[in-house]
Amino acid sequence: MTSRRLRWIFLLLLSLTLLLWYSRLSMSGVTMVNTGVRGYVRVSPGQVGQILHLHCTRCAVVSSSGQMLGSGRGSEIDRQECVIRMNVAPTRGFEADVGNRSTVRVVSHTSVPHLLKKEEYFFGHDADTLYVVWGPERNMRQDGKGRVFNALVKLAMKYPRVRIYVVTHEKIQYCDSVFQNETGKNRMKSGAFLSTGFFTMILALDVCDSILVYGMIDGSYCSNSNRTSVPYHYYESSRLDECMMYGVHERAKRGGHRFITEKSIYRRWASQGRLQFAYPNWSP
Template identity: 30%
Template sequence: MWNRVVMVQDTLLRHVMKQSARVLLFFLVVWILLFLFIFTNFSDQTKMAISISYSDGQHVAWDSREFKNLHLSGFAERRGPFQSRRDLKLSDSRYKQLRLRNIYKMELKRRIKKNKMKTIDNTRLLMEGLWKGNVSTNMLNQRLQQVIKDYVHVNMHKVLYKGRRNASRSRQELLCQMKRQTRLKNLDSSEQPFFRLDFQRWFPSQPLQKVYKTCAVVSSAGSILNSLMGREIDSHEAVLRFNSAPSIGYERDVGNKTTIRIMNSQILANPKYKFNSSSIYRNIALLAWDPAPYDFDLEKWYKHPDHDLFKSYIAHRESFPEQPFYILHPSFIWSLWDFVQSNTVENIQPNPTSSGFIGITVMMNLCEEVDVYEYIPSVRQSSLCHYHETYEDDACTFGAYHPLFYEKMLVLRMGTASEHDLKKMGKVTLPGFSKITCPT
């Protein structure tokens, strides 16, 4: 009996062990399959596609390698040691912002490069047209065309031109008209309010009237860099420079002689130009100008100049009473604008002409012959505004506030220059008024 019981127990034990082995084997197989599944999923993770869905219907997808390159992998959801596939919804706006920002940057770089090449091509065509005297404002870029239209519309100086226009005058006719209409005139104490305010003690007793044989007008344009024109410029009897343009450090290209310096009123009023302390304003004749109203109401202008011209002028005259220092009369400034508009069919900017054109006219009044450098750009033309600064803008060459584009065309029509002088040297030669013979 006992033996029978032992046999039954032994049989049951073997059966249980057999069943346990099957269960263990089953779990072992399941574990192996699970491991293989996880391992396979992990291997594919490097090629995993990550998708973003947005409420507006946009769907952007890229693989995880691109995602990593965008430095976005740190934002992905992680579970343990493995990175899982995930759909990102609108709430994950950070993904959208970074992804679209990257796309925007790449597109912006592409467009900048394309527009830069287009601008270079347009500028070359414009320069070729300018050298040939066959250009119009339609050849300017859209930004500059719009700026010109805006200034014409605003008309801040209340310009009301009533004269005739004729864009077909000959060179001789232009020179005679300029000689007749743009005679140099400075402020003096004979007019109000300067007579009442006793400006006689401030204005020089003798006008600026010395006549020079050969004169150089040196543009401040960036294109004068690497011109090697310094020695030729210094060979002239008189040299005119503009505003705060230095010669020290640039002698090879611009020379170092200065006889007259023309400045807009901002140079006097703005402390950054160091007008009362810088050596570039010493031991030379100075001419200042300010954009007065078109009707040159002197009382109104004295009270409200564009910049604090008169206070700075008096302070300088007190410190340096022997230095010849003049203020150009508003009637002279606006006579130049009238001259340009009368020879242009289009409506030019109703603002004073540039310091460059003012300087050219001053020297035509004072000199027998005037060589102008880089006012008409050479092949070195660039968007660099001034040779001594780093600011770039095509408006500095073709005009924005000033009717510079129209001025250049007239200077080219009145001047003489060989192809070499014009393109390689940026040089145009003009006769002084004393050498222009006109019919009576």
Template identity: 30%
Template sequence: MWRKKSRAFTVLVCVITVTTFLFSYTYRDPSLYFFKFALGLSDDLLPKGTCACSRCITDMEEDPWFMERFNQSMPPLMSRKNSVLSEDTFRWWQWLQSERHPANYSDVVQRLFEVIPGEEQYMDSGPSRCRTCSVVGNSGNLKGSNYGHLIDSSDFIIRMNQAPTLGFETDVGSKTTHHVMYPESAKNLQNTTSLVLIPFKTLDLQWLISALTTGTIKHTYLPVMSRIKANKDKVLIYNPAFFKYVYDTWLEGHGRYPSTGFLALMLAIHICDEVKVFGYGADQKGNWHHYWENNLLSGAFRHTGVHDGDYEYNVTLLLADKQKIKMFKGS
């Protein structure tokens, strides 16, 4: 009788363990991935979660380095619900571009979400559940690359700062779903494109409100566009908490703060299932410049001390080496 009860208890424990494991794997909980190897289970026997790509960024069990850094629970975009910042994050964020007399952050955020949508917003690629992204940097290595069609084939095409497409379509594509910028690098956008603002200070949030309404703010630490053409319903805000997470976890404190290009890449890695990267790094002659400029020395940001361009690029190459992203180095 005792043996029968013991066997029944053992079977029950096994059933609970396997059920818990399968449920957890469905939601891609990395803390339980080692069970897959311990039990010798094939991927074909396990549910795939929400990603239908042949290879997904969130397949983390193969790489401890990536697992230690990737935090899928950290929201990249700000909403009403997650706009409250911890004291540590707020202090770090305000330090990036110090203001003498900053406005009250809570009041500014409240006003901001009266102008733009304040609910959680996600990039939805439709029923395929395989969100493919092209992150397009501004490197001169895009010249003559003929990447335009490949870039435009992704569900989401993320560009940044002043990057033009007109006249460069063959090499850089013509579509833009998300354009990442800050006030000093702003440009007008098409109605179908989402503006993704990277705020470095409270004034940047005030500028966005102004640029979409009254146009009263014309200067931050530099002259800025007083008004901007953009669809208010598609405006997104890069979460300062996510900003700090990228700096602390991925860059390990290198540089004063991450570049726009690295922040755009991290946004894609945390939202997309497959990421293709274009226009990062130097051209084949070692020049760092923008694809729309003839000045081969325009990549001076690498020497300002604000961004550690070399460290960022090395992390990007490591992500490519680990097959988390696919990098196209151009010409």
């Protein structure tokens, strides 16, 4: 009887020890089981509904802005655990300023045709990159009528090694609600489209513990009289001036991105401590 009682006491103490150990891990931020990041579903024939599994301690979010030209931040960017880029911004030829590594590319539905034009570069040279594509329901529907989604399915079949995810309709609605909560304006009623930068920042907040942002200017930058004129994209030096482009979109009654408004939102997010604007450097 005494032996049985001692055995039960031993098992009880062991259970309590394991429970305390698990609780301590949970409180310290260690996740025992990676349940994935909801809102991002893999495009993979035969594996419908696979959600994104990605976690990074420290991320570099690299803008496509001409601000990156001459920055010399390439090696610094490549030293971060995860590097997140946007649309089809190349690294080749710009390594000194933007780095070479690409962990994730967040891609607009309008940029998918540009991916298709440079398949070898993006799915050969960048074969290990994870692609996250966002777009409106009419282009991303999965009933055979979503033009962009159909193109992604073909890509996934042609390049089975490449991981392609789409932002779900529910996640896009969530992003709309974030925009409205931050600005007090209904995104659709205001005639605006969220930018790829906005979806990129939401993804970074979903998967990164801390975020270094490169190439994003302060929302007040374009109103400064002594500002420097830079190209809208660092890889299109002969194209439109960045601030001119921002102004056209900000004033557009329909179909424009609210780049300046979005950067004001990022400023508030940065004050919470997880975002840091590494280059150009500006504080919240």
